[in-house]
Amino acid sequence: MMPVVARTVGKRIRELREESLLTQEELATKASLNPNSIVRIETGTVARPRFSTIRKIAAALEVDPRELTKGLSKGE
16 A cells, blocks of 8 residues: 555646646656656655755646645654
């Protein structure tokens, strides 16, 4: 079972990416990340994405990084 944090952050990134009409590859390019990183985060394979990665994705999506972790508590 994947951690709640990974599932929630990945789901939120996917929602925002789709709202922005970006493919995973386009988001990866905008965030200067490998496309596989986006796939792994969105699917929850990466249990706890690094904050530096979250910042890059948030910048590419033009949102505050807190928007990607909204509603998560430290214990999750």
